Amino acid sequence: MRSRVNFYIVEYAINSLIRQKYKTFFVVLVLSTLVFLLASLFFITNSIKYELSATVNSLPEIIVQKTKAGRHYDIDVSAVDEILDIAGVESVSARVWGYYYFENAGVNFTLVGIDEYEEQYKNSFKSAVQKLNFKTSSMLVGIGVKKIMRNNYYKEYFNFIKPDGKLKKMNIGGEFSADTELESNDVMLMSKDDAREIFDIDESKATDIVVRVANVNEIATVASKIKRLHPDSRVITKDNLKISYQNIFDYKSGVFLSFFTISLFTFFIIIYDKISGLSSEQKREIGILKAIGWRVDDVLREKFYEGLIISLFSYIVGIILAFAFVYIFNAPLMQSIFLGYSKLKTTFELPFVFDIQTLALIFFLSVPIYIAATIIPSWRSATIEADEVMR
Amino acid sequence: MIELKDITKEYSSNGAHIVRALKGINLSVKEGELVVLRGASGSGKSTILSLIAALSKPTTGEVVVDGERVSKLQDNFASEYRRETIGFVFQRYNLIPTLSVKENIILPLIPINLDAKELEDRLFRVLKMFHIEHKKEQLVKNLSGGEQQRVAIARANINNPKIILADEPTANLDEKLSLHFIEMLRELKLQGKTIIIATHDPLFFNLDFVDRVFEIHQGEII
Numbered sequence: 001m002r003s004r005v006n007f008y009i010v011e012y013a014i015n016s017l018i019r020q021k022y023k024t025f026f027v028v029l030v031l032s033t034l035v036f037l038l039a040s041l042f043f044i045t046n047s048i049k050y051e052l053s054a055t056v057n058s059l060p061e062i063i064v065q066k067t068k069a070g071r072h073y074d075i076d077v078s079a080v081d082e083i084l085d086i087a088g089v090e091s092v093s094a095r096v097w098g099y100y101y102f103e104n105a106g107v108n109f110t111l112v113g114i115d116e117y118e119e120q121y122k123n124s125f126k127s128a129v130q131k132l133n134f135k136t137s138s139m140l141v142g143i144g145v146k147k148i149m150r151n152n153y154y155k156e157y158f159n160f161i162k163p164d165g166k167l168k169k170m171n172i173g174g175e176f177s178a179d180t181e182l183e184s185n186d187v188m189l190m191s192k193d194d195a196r197e198i199f200d201i202d203e204s205k206a207t208d209i210v211v212r213v214a215n216v217n218e219i220a221t222v223a224s225k226i227k228r229l230h231p232d233s234r235v236i237t238k239d240n241l242k243i244s245y246q247n248i249f250d251y252k253s254g255v256f257l258s259f260f261t262i263s264l265f266t267f268f269i270i271i272y273d274k275i276s277g278l279s280s281e282q283k284r285e286i287g288i289l290k291a292i293g294w295r296v297d298d299v300l301r302e303k304f305y306e307g308l309i310i311s312l313f314s315y316i317v318g319i320i321l322a323f324a325f326v327y328i329f330n331a332p333l334m335q336s337i338f339l340g341y342s343k344l345k346t347t348f349e350l351p352f353v354f355d356i357q358t359l360a361l362i363f364f365l366s367v368p369i370y371i372a373a374t375i376i377p378s379w380r381s382a383t384i385e386a387d388e389v390m391r
Numbered sequence: 392m393i394e395l396k397d398i399t400k401e402y403s404s405n406g407a408h409i410v411r412a413l414k415g416i417n418l419s420v421k422e423g424e425l426v427v428l429r430g431a432s433g434s435g436k437s438t439i440l441s442l443i444a445a446l447s448k449p450t451t452g453e454v455v456v457d458g459e460r461v462s463k464l465q466d467n468f469a470s471e472y473r474r475e476t477i478g479f480v481f482q483r484y485n486l487i488p489t490l491s492v493k494e495n496i497i498l499p500l501i502p503i504n505l506d507a508k509e510l511e512d513r514l515f516r517v518l519k520m521f522h523i524e525h526k527k528e529q530l531v532k533n534l535s536g537g538e539q540q541r542v543a544i545a546r547a548n549i550n551n552p553k554i555i556l557a558d559e560p561t562a563n564l565d566e567k568l569s570l571h572f573i574e575m576l577r578e579l580k581l582q583g584k585t586i587i588i589a590t591h592d593p594l595f596f597n598l599d600f601v602d603r604v605f606e607i608h609q610g611e612i613i
Contacts, residue, residue, distance in 0.1 A: 008501040008510075019489045288485045289498065291446055292546065293474025295467040298502040383466065387446035 009298065013305035027370075028314050034264065035318025035366050036325070040334055041260060042358045043326040047350035055183045056242045060121045060210035061219050063236045064226055072234075074205035079230060083211055086225050090214040091119050094206030096195045100160065100188070105148045111188045113195025121210045124178035125189070131174050134191050140176035144185035163200040170194065268369065283381045290386035299382040300375055307374035311367040318366075319359065327352050392585055393420040393443060393554070398452035400438050400610075412438045413449070414610040422553075425576070425586040427595050430607035436589035437482070439607070440556045443587065444477045445469035456554070474499055478547030478584075480557040484539050486546070488532035492523060495531055496546045517545040521575065537568035544575060555579055555586045561594065569594055576600075 017024045064083065066075040077094045084092045096113035116134050120126045132140055139158075141149065149158060149172065160168040170190060178184035196203065213222050223235045278286075286299055325331055330350060400413040413435045420426050428436040441447045442454050445461045446469075454462040461472055473479070486495050496517060500510055518524040521541045526534065531542060540560065547555060557576075561569040573594065580586060580600050588595060596604055606613050 006502070006504040008497075008504060012501055015490070015494070284485075285487055288487060290470060291444070291473065291479060291481075291485065292499045293470050293550070294498075294502050295470040297467070298470075385447045387441045 006301070009302050010305050013302050013309060016302070017306055017310060024310060027310055028317070031311060031314035031366060031370060032317040032321070035315050035362060036321045037260070038264070038362050038365065039319050039322030039358075040325050040331060041257075042355075042362065043322055043353070044331050044334060044350060046353040046355050046358060047326070050351055050353045051183075052245055054179050056238070056245055058122055058124070058179060058183060059238050059241050061213050061216065061238050062211035062223055062226065063241075064209040064211065064230065065234045065236070066208075066230075066232060067234050068232070072208075074201060074207060075209055075233070077204055077206050079209060079233075082229060083209065083226055086222055086229070088213055088215060088218045088222050090212045091121070092212075093118055093121050093210050095208050095210055096192045096199070096201055097207050098195075098199050100198070102148065102152075104152050107148060108186070109145055109188050110186050111190065111195055111198060113190055113192035115192045121212060122178070124176070124184060128176055128189050132189065132191070133173055136171060137169065137190075137194055138171045138173035139188050139190035139194070140174050141172055141189070142176050142184040142187040145188055146172075146175060160198045162198055168194070168198050268373075278377050278381055282378075286378060286381045287386045287388075290382065296379070296382045300379055303375050303378040304371060307371035308367070310374075311370035314370075315363060315366055319362070326350055392422040392424075392457060393587075394418070394455040395439065395442065396452050396455065398439075398442060398449045398454065400435075400442065400447070401450045412610055413442075416452070416610075416612060418605065418612065420585060420587060422585055423580075423583050424602045425580050425600060426588070427601050427604045428587065428589045428607050429591060429596065429604055430589075431591055434607045435610040436607050437558050438610075440479070440558050440587060440589050443554070444479050444556055445472055446479075474502070474550060476552055476554055478544075478550070478552040478555045480540070480543050480547050480555070480560055482559040482562055484543040486531045486539060486542055489530065491528050491530055492534070492542050493518075493527040495542055496549055498546060499550050513549055513551075517548050520548070520578075521545045536563045537565075537571070540564060540568070540572065541575075544572075548579070553585060555584050557586070557588045557590075559590055559592075560588060561590065561592045566594075573598065 064075065064079070066073045075094070080092045080094050083089060098111055099108045100111050101108050114120065114125050114129065114132070116129050116132075120129060128140055132138060149155065155172070157169055157171045160170060162168050170188075176184050176187055176189045178187075195201070201207070211222065211226070213219050219237050219239075223237050227233065227235045289299055289302075290296075325334075327350065395416050395418040398413050398416040398418075399411065402410045402412055416435075416439065418439070428439060430436050438447075442449055442462065443456065445454070445464055449462050452462075453460050456472075456476065459472075461469065464472055487498070490498075493514060497510060497514055500513065505513075514527075515524075518527055521544055523538065523541050523545060526538060526542075531539060534542065540563070560572055564572065569592065576586065576588075577600050595601060
């Protein structure tokens, strides 16, 4: 039985693409670049979204900060017991943390102090407590910090400069890891006492207070009670944090997408312009094919295969390049568009997130549009009388 | 077999000016006949061939081939009719220069999706018939005029059509090649094909195997 697919037409289509090798090369180049840019954008977006969502999920339910003149100040540790008395509160911890600017590398590290006897408000800290040596000045560092330290010849210890100008030597005791790299990458985890010493925070003070609530539906109620108890404080719930994280990300991706849409549109105009005007040779060829017995649908099928081969090839090339760019080379330049603040942060590796919907979306944005742009002008020529086309 | 009844054909030139290419043509050609349409350039002979091949439609009148009104055929049916019934040798051959001899010849067979063996058999038959086996892999653009014409005739015959139409077939050939073409025509006539030739080349007018010669002048048979 003969195959339903007419391979002679497929062969003719391939041959036709080879015959127009310069035009074919140009279209493959433009389409692959387009797919590559679009795919890279989506891959980065998906990875960061994944990281953000995992990071936000690990955040404490309520954070209480003291403010004065609209600025964040250290809070009294005594507030812990007062908050603990509020009905519905499960646990309360006073946190000691802050940012440390490492001038040699031009990056900020996040220093977090933990207490081995306290209940940890993050799962990642529970396992860290087992690894961290609280008896000596030791710390666990995230993978990003570790890399920077190693590049600056701090393999075993690091000297912090305290506010009074003296040095505080801390041993690097191991690596800190969490569910997401975004959460752990720039972190230096140490005992609260060491963190207090580095930041010069008094024992009666803390950076902020985190609150865990037994019933998540009561978060808003507990937050309002804390606000009543401490009117000078800022009470931030997990939902507030989620929104602000998302807003920063959406704003950045929105700006980028606007520019990207404009360039996408421009690319398509170029492609359409390139393809819509069939050359007189191409028109004549269609006329010849019709004159020797090709039906309109035979001509269109051949053009369909041409469009399919060229766009599918470009799609696959673009996707493979985007995979390599994002997940092997970690999206140089493009990543910083989304993580603009990362100049002061350590860079982190984008996690691999496979999303079939993204691949399908890019496919439908590129392949069918290109095929349509190939078929429409050919259809116009193929439906004119062959005699007229050849003349 | 072929009947043209009260055919007129008008072309619109530059959108406004109407050119009357044919003015009431009546013509009948029997099966197996070899007919020559003689006339100067622009007399309307090529238009007659184009109408018989259903490459264009008459303004009025109808073209009937084997009892079928081909002038009324829809575009796709007209293509099938050309593929199955007509072998057209165009004045400038209308070959695709960037394809090889073999690729040009099999073009009419591509939509039929024949099996590879049958396609090869048909190709071999016409390559042999028109003595171009040795050129089959060469690009058409690298061939001489005479060779290109043989490729065009081979392509016109690949489907073994009943009717051969040739438009000014010797216009681009020297005398030797023209005589060679005439020999090929004789062979096709012997095979029983119906042949119509539009030409102003006097070589065709006194050939012993030409059945009839029609003089076309300003769109009319005189």
